[in-house]
Amino acid sequence: MRVGILGGGQLARMMAAAGIELGMEFVVLDPSPDACAGRFAELVTAAWQDATGAERLLACDRLTCDFENVPAEVLDALSASLPVRPGPAAFAAAQDRLVEKRLFRELGIPVPDFFAIESRPDLLAALEQIGLPAVLKTRRMGYDGKGQAVLRSSEDLEPAWQALGGQPLILEAWVPFEHECAITAVRSSGGEIRHYPLSWTVHQDGILRLALAPAPVDEAVAAQAREYVDRLLERLDYVGCLTLELFAGPFGLMANEFAPRVHNSAHWTIEGSVTSQFENHLRAVCDLPLGATDMLGHALMFNWIGAMPDPGLLLSVPGLAWHDYGKQARPGRKLGHATLLAAHPAGLNEAVRAMRPLLDTQTASLLTGAITPEG
Amino acid sequence: MRVGILGGGQLARMMAAAGIELGMEFVVLDPSPDACAGRFAELVTAAWQDATGAERLLACDRLTCDFENVPAEVLDALSASLPVRPGPAAFAAAQDRLVEKRLFRELGIPVPDFFAIESRPDLLAALEQIGLPAVLKTRRMGYDGKGQAVLRSSEDLEPAWQALGGQPLILEAWVPFEHECAITAVRSSGGEIRHYPLSWTVHQDGILRLALAPAPVDEAVAAQAREYVDRLLERLDYVGCLTLELFAGPFGLMANEFAPRVHNSAHWTIEGSVTSQFENHLRAVCDLPLGATDMLGHALMFNWIGAMPDPGLLLSVPGLAWHDYGKQARPGRKLGHATLLAAHPAGLNEAVRAMRPLLDTQTASLLTGAITPEG
Numbered sequence: 001m002r003v004g005i006l007g008g009g010q011l012a013r014m015m016a017a018a019g020i021e022l023g024m025e026f027v028v029l030d031p032s033p034d035a036c037a038g039r040f041a042e043l044v045t046a047a048w049q050d051a052t053g054a055e056r057l058l059a060c061d062r063l064t065c066d067f068e069n070v071p072a073e074v075l076d077a078l079s080a081s082l083p084v085r086p087g088p089a090a091f092a093a094a095q096d097r098l099v100e101k102r103l104f105r106e107l108g109i110p111v112p113d114f115f116a117i118e119s120r121p122d123l124l125a126a127l128e129q130i131g132l133p134a135v136l137k138t139r140r141m142g143y144d145g146k147g148q149a150v151l152r153s154s155e156d157l158e159p160a161w162q163a164l165g166g167q168p169l170i171l172e173a174w175v176p177f178e179h180e181c182a183i184t185a186v187r188s189s190g191g192e193i194r195h196y197p198l199s200w201t202v203h204q205d206g207i208l209r210l211a212l213a214p215a216p217v218d219e220a221v222a223a224q225a226r227e228y229v230d231r232l233l234e235r236l237d238y239v240g241c242l243t244l245e246l247f248a249g250p251f252g253l254m255a256n257e258f259a260p261r262v263h264n265s266a267h268w269t270i271e272g273s274v275t276s277q278f279e280n281h282l283r284a285v286c287d288l289p290l291g292a293t294d295m296l297g298h299a300l301m302f303n304w305i306g307a308m309p310d311p312g313l314l315l316s317v318p319g320l321a322w323h324d325y326g327k328q329a330r331p332g333r334k335l336g337h338a339t340l341l342a343a344h345p346a347g348l349n350e351a352v353r354a355m356r357p358l359l360d361t362q363t364a365s366l367l368t369g370a371i372t373p374e375g
Numbered sequence: 376m377r378v379g380i381l382g383g384g385q386l387a388r389m390m391a392a393a394g395i396e397l398g399m400e401f402v403v404l405d406p407s408p409d410a411c412a413g414r415f416a417e418l419v420t421a422a423w424q425d426a427t428g429a430e431r432l433l434a435c436d437r438l439t440c441d442f443e444n445v446p447a448e449v450l451d452a453l454s455a456s457l458p459v460r461p462g463p464a465a466f467a468a469a470q471d472r473l474v475e476k477r478l479f480r481e482l483g484i485p486v487p488d489f490f491a492i493e494s495r496p497d498l499l500a501a502l503e504q505i506g507l508p509a510v511l512k513t514r515r516m517g518y519d520g521k522g523q524a525v526l527r528s529s530e531d532l533e534p535a536w537q538a539l540g541g542q543p544l545i546l547e548a549w550v551p552f553e554h555e556c557a558i559t560a561v562r563s564s565g566g567e568i569r570h571y572p573l574s575w576t577v578h579q580d581g582i583l584r585l586a587l588a589p590a591p592v593d594e595a596v597a598a599q600a601r602e603y604v605d606r607l608l609e610r611l612d613y614v615g616c617l618t619l620e621l622f623a624g625p626f627g628l629m630a631n632e633f634a635p636r637v638h639n640s641a642h643w644t645i646e647g648s649v650t651s652q653f654e655n656h657l658r659a660v661c662d663l664p665l666g667a668t669d670m671l672g673h674a675l676m677f678n679w680i681g682a683m684p685d686p687g688l689l690l691s692v693p694g695l696a697w698h699d700y701g702k703q704a705r706p707g708r709k710l711g712h713a714t715l716l717a718a719h720p721a722g723l724n725e726a727v728r729a730m731r732p733l734l735d736t737q738t739a740s741l742l743t744g745a746i747t748p749e750g
Contacts, residue, residue, distance in 0.1 A: 017395075020414065020701070021696075021697055022686055022690075022697050023683065023686065023701070039395065089513065090384050268408075274693070274694055274716065283690065288686060289687070289691035292693045296672070311398065312664070315397075315666065316664035319649055319667060321396075322396055322397050322398075323396050323398060324395075324397060
């Protein structure tokens, strides 16, 4: 089975690493010649719309994406020739925050109040309704906190409009959440769905820093998250892994956004689950039976951003697994991640204590904060 | 860290797959241009003694082997320039069954009675001592049951001598074992040793078919195996993973042979242990802290030999992990393996029952036999 992947970052790389064990071969299309998935795949360096690049993908049996902003029309065109999984409809919805929010609302999944913003008067009118704080976001091309501004006081309006105005926007009410969380589920072409446990996630400057799984929440909350993700998967006739990001608080759960692909918040599944999200995504895409999503312990995943630490310092921590994506270091860039696996939450606490002196202050305090919340 | 590997089979491939996650790069030297480790490494196609090939390896930071029959003099020459781990002494001992057996005996590790055989009179004299059945083996280049003949009656003598005579041989007493087993341990350059649990192994036609871990034996037996492997590791000032293969029976444990490398009987460590043998071998070779060898469940590994089955049939079995080495099919060739992981031995039983109808008769009966021995 030959699988084409649009986008050649670490998600494609980890998919390929998993799929090679299943006997699959990979072709990765990416505009950058040093896309890190090239380590495990034939790399085609071309723009998304490049006809020659697309032609190379047509020799594959299946197509999938590691990037949710691959133009939906490119996927549409390719899907005339071979199965593109998940399909273009999921991308069309995920690529436009307004379409996405409307879909959530239509499916009965609670969302923060929102308004479409085309002009400055739109923004002022919406703020009258929503009040402050609120979040102004571009409808398209947002990821890792890019293309958004938090409006805390009326003084924030002008700089936000200067930065983001002139393109389709959405204004969202600020959600007074206690935690962010994410649920990843996989759906087969036959409609079978399997869920990974809910993860707690911690972002900083809009970038995911940590994921803790299973999230220490009531089973009713976890069941609600599964129910919401199921509605999305079924409406989109989805094939593969999908991650739904949620806000959790006294209001229950509220959807933030979804990603039509494998997701950073579920990287812990490599060590923490019987079958990783990467393998399960490919099993679904290639019509193989889905694998078990049971956990093998309690997992805490954290990203290495901007710089890779020396593994020699950290590999002595018991249960620590290391993933270096082989990327050039650059500020704000995700270069790798590590996952701690322990039989009990207390084991995670112990490992984090052991690591504290070995980490930069910021990562150390994030880690400690994540696993010892409110006791 | 750049690691050179002499030998580019599936062992090198699985080492490279593990090491890439740690940020390592690999150069693999193999006489065959389609060595399967080339999927994850820069492949140098050259004979072992080829000077140009060796030169390419000199640019590495560390050298290790995936094949115990790399000529010890090649390793000797290379070790003048960079750390070769494990060192040439381990290979010299493992490559000659007579030297190996003498080393076991010297270390107080029980072995079957044995005699060096240079001539037909040597053989007849040795048989007088040992009796029948006995096993005649070449001293060198034996693996996967090649280069040996079982002598059950006096009629077997002549054909065995015709097949094997004219080179240095060893005659070993037949051991009436109940089970074969294997223990893999890893030793760091600082002398720290960690053990994986003992595996039960099943061979057929001299080729490993199955490994079950942890072996259902008394703790005293497991402790004895650890003690024996420690003696070897320390005497050889060994760095990396070593596997000691043993016979188990009413006589206790008796050494069969050791392999100075990662080993097929411990492939289950990929899913079954916190840190796989492949990663721990590289951690030792590269002076990184050793990883935990704790098990995550009960594991049963079986090889795909000669043909890869259709994964679509088998991947529905819960807890089954698949490894396709990407090799051309050929009778008797190891093409891949699968590992079942379950929380309890009963879970393995259940999985094997589920698989039975999906397997060829021979594999099915081997699997069933392995996990339901004497109840």
